[in-house]
Amino acid sequence: xxxxxxxxxxxxxxxxxxxxxxxxxxxxxSLGAPRRxxxxxxxxxxxxxxxxxxxxxxxxxxxxxxxxxxxxxxSATMPALxxxxxxxxxxxxxxxxxxxxxxxxxxxxxxxxxxxxxxxALDAIPAYRLSxxxxxxxxxxxxxxxxxxxxxxAERAAGGFVLDARSEAYAALGPxxxxxxxxxxxxxxxxxxxRALNHFNKAGKGALARALLAGPSWPEDESDLLxxxxxxxxxxxxxxxxxxVLIAEHRAAA
Numbered sequence: 001x002x003x004x005x006x007x008x009x010x011x012x013x014x015x016x017x018x019x020x021x022x023x024x025x026x027x028x029x030s031l032g033a034p035r036r037x038x039x040x041x042x043x044x045x046x047x048x049x050x051x052x053x054x055x056x057x058x059x060x061x062x063x064x065x066x067x068x069x070x071x072x073x074x075s076a077t078m079p080a081l082x083x084x085x086x087x088x089x090x091x092x093x094x095x096x097x098x099x100x101x102x103x104x105x106x107x108x109x110x111x112x113x114x115x116x117x118x119x120x121a122l123d124a125i126p127a128y129r130l131s132x133x134x135x136x137x138x139x140x141x142x143x144x145x146x147x148x149x150x151x152x153x154a155e156r157a158a159g160g161f162v163l164d165a166r167s168e169a170y171a172a173l174g175p176x177x178x179x180x181x182x183x184x185x186x187x188x189x190x191x192x193x194x195r196a197l198n199h200f201n202k203a204g205k206g207a208l209a210r211a212l213l214a215g216p217s218w219p220e221d222e223s224d225l226l227x228x229x230x231x232x233x234x235x236x237x238x239x240x241x242x243x244x245v246l247i248a249e250h251r252a253a254a
Contacts, residue, residue: 001219002157003209004176005111006166008086011127015076015083019124022077027110027120028152034144038115039073041136042128046070055135065129072115077124080111091206092213101213108218109209110153112170114141117149132169142172149174161221163244165205181222181244183208188247204248208234 023035046052046069058065068075077083081094081102097105102122109121114130116123132141153162154177162180164171171182185204186194211232212218219225222244229236235247 001108001221001225002153002160002162003109003212004153004162004164004166005109005205005209006088006170007111007113008084008089009129009131010085011083011129012078012085013127015078015126016124017076019077020075021073021126022124026116026123026125028118028156030152030155031117031148034148035116037139038117038130038136038141038144041139042069042072042115042130044137051137056129056131057134058129062129068127069129072126072128075126077126079122080113080119080125081105081109081121083125083127084111087202088206088209091203092210093206097210097213104213104218109213110156112149112166112173114145114170114173117145118152118174132167132173145173146175150177153177161219161225163225165209180242182242183246184239184243185246185248194245194247200248204246207248208236208246 023032026035045055046066049063049066052058052066052069053063056065081092094102094105106120106122111119111121113119114132114134115128116125119125134141153174157177157180159179162176163183164176164180165183176182183205184196185201186196187200188194211234212228215228215232219228225244226236228234237245237247239245
């Protein structure tokens, strides 16, 4: 099974001293050309502070992120699982995973990226700011990534099972292959009604990822995943066509 996570808008700063971005060292070598094109467009955008602020939707306190983007090909790197920050990755808490759990992540967890298309959980990446809905000069991200990333993902999955926990915006940058399941997170109120979550959606996905990585074994397919969830006390069940539904612990107000 491949677990496909969304990225986060925020990134942890810093990295391993003496490192810098090595495109040839990232997973999915077939994405090398579109990655270089995206980096070039980002470099062009960030040459103009005002244009970058508009395109990246930056507030007055976020202008330093333009300089982060200018340095993206020279700044230090760290594993993607540690680089991404925010609600999902706080719940996953990669820094406290065991060595075995991190090894599993390196083998079976992928993360979507507006700048790199897809990366492996342990791929060394720099800090950057670019979102699925950002505007780059001469490059529409959805059109730029959709076919290339979808083909790379299909080749990696090789007919196996993909659990797609990305948001719809990031899923559009590289649709998962046929037979995949999109993960939807809901809360169940005391009235029994289920409601979609926002903030807790991400926390639920992060907690699920952590539980899977720390579990006794990694599921091979959808049936294995549902068996694991039952044994682990995780409420995961089939939903609409092409979906699995995670009923998170957070309870919505009735």
